[in-house]
Amino acid sequence: MLVKPDFLSWTLQIMDFRKRGSSAKTQITDMNGNEPNPGDLIEIFRKGYKHWAVYVGEGYVVHFLGPEGSISSSSTINLPIGKNNVLKQKLLEVVSTDEWTINNLHDQEKQPRPPEVIVNEAHKLVGTTRSYNVVNYNCEHFATELRYGNAESEQVEEAVKVTLGVTGLSITVGVLIVAFLVWKTQRSSSN
Missing domain, CATH: 3.90.1720.10 (endopeptidase domain like (from Nostoc punctiforme))
Structure with a gap:
């Protein structure tokens, strides 16, 4: 059976800790x-x-x-x-x-x-x-x-800012699209 060096190192550290006694502070x-x-x-x-x-x-x-x-x-x-x-x-x-x-x-x-x-x-x-x-x-x-x-919670505050930013951007883009469509429709009607 092949033993990974990480596991072997970890096992040796545990054994060393046990030798020193459980009162040793890690x-x-x-x-x-x-x-x-x-x-x-x-x-x-x-x-x-x-x-x-x-x-x-x-x-x-x-x-x-x-x-x-x-x-x-x-x-x-x-x-x-x-x-x-x-x-x-x-x-x-x-x-x-x-x-x-x-x-x-x-x-x-x-x-x-x-x-x-x-x-x-x-x-x-x-x-x-x-x-x-x-x-x-x-x-x-x-x-x-x-x-x-x-x-x-800063995590929540940041998530709310991002959500509001995305929502605000979405609304702005939506308003611009609607305004463009209204303008184009009015322009087409007047021609």
């Missing part, structure tokens, strides 16, 4: 080499959207999934979603093979709540069910609400 860094602090927002780059979580320390995040777990990586699909959709999991399990970064996106204009408040509230919500709505209350709303005290 450093967790994002794609920029930064280590998260409790209360930080974690942005995970999925295919076609971003998933958000709140780092609560010791390698764990609290995050909010849709009722079917559909807004998740393959690593979280088999969780007991029917019982709850606010979960505490290892950050690296939630990230799976996707890239991620620390993104406290509103810190420039808003005062974040103290880390201990963010973490305590996040822990209180673990195992609860919240009403998920991709537009009105999604994983980003959940994470920003914990950090700043109010729910916002």
Whole structure:
């Protein structure tokens, strides 16, 4: 049986970790080499959207999934979603093979709540069910609400801007076509 070098390397790392004992701290860094602090927002780059979580320390995040777990990586699909959709999991399990970064996106204009408040509230919500709505209350709303005290989603805001832009352009083109047809009809009638 041929063993891939990646798997062999991973197995050796696990064995080395076990030799050192489970008390050894594994450093967790994002794609920029930064280590998260409790209360930080974690942005995970999925295919076609971003998933958000709140780092609560010791390698764990609290995050909010849709009722079917559909807004998740393959690593979280088999969780007991029917019982709850606010979960505490290892950050690296939630990230799976996707890239991620620390993104406290509103810190420039808003005062974040103290880390201990963010973490305590996040822990209180673990195992609860919240009403998920991709537009009105999604994983980003959940994470920003914990950090700043109010729910916002830049993904939704950007999608609305794009939709309004496309709709506005479509209406403008439609009006121009109708105006052209009316003008052409009037011109044909007067000849």
